[in-house]
Amino acid sequence: MEHNTVSFIALLSSHLKQSQIHPSHMEQIDYERLYTLGKIHSVSGMLYMSLKAQRQLGDIPESLEQAWKQDFVSTISRAALQQQEMQKVIECFNNHQMKHVLFKGYALKDIYPTPDMRTMGDIDILIQSSDRQRSHAMLEAIGYKATYTAGNVWTYVRGAVQLEIHDHLISRNFNDQADYRDYYNDAWKYAVKKSQQGFTYQFTENDHLIYLFVHMAKHFYSTGCGIRMFMDIAALIQRDHNPLNWPYIQAQLRILKLDIFANHVLDLCQRWFDVTLPITILKMNERFYEQISEYIYSAGVFGYYRRDGYVAMLRTLGAKRKQEHTGLRTIRTYWSICFPSYRTLSGMAAYSFLKNRPLFLPLAWGLRAARSLLYRWKRTWRLLLGVVTSKKEYDRQDKLLEELGL
Template sequence: MNNEQCFLLDCLRAYLNGTSINDEYEIDCDSLFSLAMAHNLAPVVFSVARNNPVLLGCKKSYEAFKDAFYDAIVCYDMQKDAISEIDGFLTDNGIDHVFFKGSQLKEYFPVPELRLMSDIDLLIRLEDRSRAKTVFLKNGYTITEDNGPVYNYKKDNILVECHTKIVSGKVGNANAEEFFEDAINHATFENHRGTLDVQYNLMYLLTHIAHHFWFYGAGAKMILDLAVIIKHFNPSIDAVVDNMKDLHLDEFARVIFTVCYDWFNVGKAYDCDTDKAKEFLISHGAFGNTNRSIAAVVKRKALEEGHTSTLATRLSLLFPSYKKMKNIPYVKFIEGRPYLLPFGWIYRIIYNLKNKKAFVKEATSTLANDETEAEAKKEIKFFEEIGLL
């Protein structure tokens, strides 16, 4: 790891434990800010590094960090008010609901205001979806997406993702959707607001990290989330790993818990090699789109599915299976109606050309390169080593 990556992790440890950081680092402030932003951790870093002499000497980076810090506080207040409002009107209407991911996790952080989240994740029962939609609209929200298991609502720049399931599709070799199908039944309710069982929630968070690994990538914030939960609740790590066998992700869980222990001294250190996992987590940002070949990711997915030629890969990109298409949010209209698959392909092509032109270009421009295939195969081997494939 370079100095900026080491410094970022030191900041996260200091934030988690209420300690100070080492001021002896030689860091490039612009690179540190870019790294912190890529991991959605700039407010956390600034909270413990604001008096660092090197950072104080970099006015532009210091002001950028400070702006991110205060923006996070304002955003937290707005989201907290929204959560309170949503909790109130769903409870008043007798609708069971569970806030999860950042909506729940942030309140366990030492300073909750600094744990960024782009939206509010909410789980309800499928049979309550129609009633929930009516209540959201009645309370001033507009619906921006109403296909499939996630309905999106927006009000005053607050985005709410209202789920009827917390996982869609497979994750690695695991049928995670089926495993987490009854997630709401693993919550304890007070009135109509529920909280997921701690060990079940840890299993979900590990599966969510695996999902990010398998698609594009996960970052340091996800490991910090685990550390916060483990420190707050002190669950049995071995029991969680043992339960992950049902998902065929127990080896992956050992790797991630070991990374968590090495970075934050919580969790458990298992006898496994974590060097590549640590490099993967720290290098590619929160969503795996930093310092990463998108074409290699696309090629890796194609190889996993048995598409070895560039032509087969391109065709699989243009014309995904019904099973894949029904889980894409903007073409959810085909779910339960496989006969609409050709119309879904056409709509998806138009949507991507309109909204994801740069991404599509980057993903396909070097598909035929030997370097791209070599990188894709290297990633498959890495995923096999950590128990994801």
């Protein structure tokens, strides 16, 4: 692993553990490269704090230090705004006596040494399906605008704050190894009240950790995932109270066919963040460790940075077609691109007229084709070519993910 990446991990680990790092990690750093890694993984503010704690700011070029400081200030400001908004949202849910579960970033940030530094693009809340319309009306009443209202995840925006309101934890299975949607069909059995009063819930720490593995696997299977998801797992394991029930966790991961994947994730958490585990895990070989580490670092927080976006689309569309002949799989992929499902199109603002009118689907296909050919023909052509030209990268990633346990 190249030196700047090693320094990047060492600085993040020192932030999690609130400790000093070995001086060798701070030698001959390319601070431009380090800054880029922080930006694409959404941990720029955290890196700034760690560099400050290590007394390294004096070595950074002044213009870069100012940019880093601005990222730090922006991270604090965004966190304060999200916290202010979430207090209103939670209060509103409780006033309407509407049960809700806080999970992922917003529920995990308080286990970090500096919660404001655990950034999040959106805030996830689970509700009961029967409360969908009540929740929708409530959020609109307090100033949130709905931007997507199809399927199991509806999104809302108010200023710089975005909410994802789920009525199921898993909307669809991302591969054919296990039925993740069925496993989480009644996710409320994994939730407990945050306090005796009110309607705010959270997942038990054991079940939240299991879900983090599932969520990470989903992102790996799509575009990828960055260092922040590993930090979430490391922080949850290293917190100071309530030891985790590892026999239960391991049993559930076997049911979900994610035990091999989780083993690799925990190995990385041990190597990167010096996580102490009460269980024995298998070490990956150094060749694979270097490959998967580069795969994670190179593409940022959700795997989008300088990575072929068509590969993720091919994997998503062909998740259950690995045994098909390549030509047939390609034809099916083209069909999925040219003729999206009713569920997919009805969730798009441009085709909102489809909602509750599935018979209009052929009309929507025609309208979409006309728009693509008349106004977005270059993008459409690149998309259709990408299905073929991305095959080599698709095969490379597929082999890597298979070794990862996916």
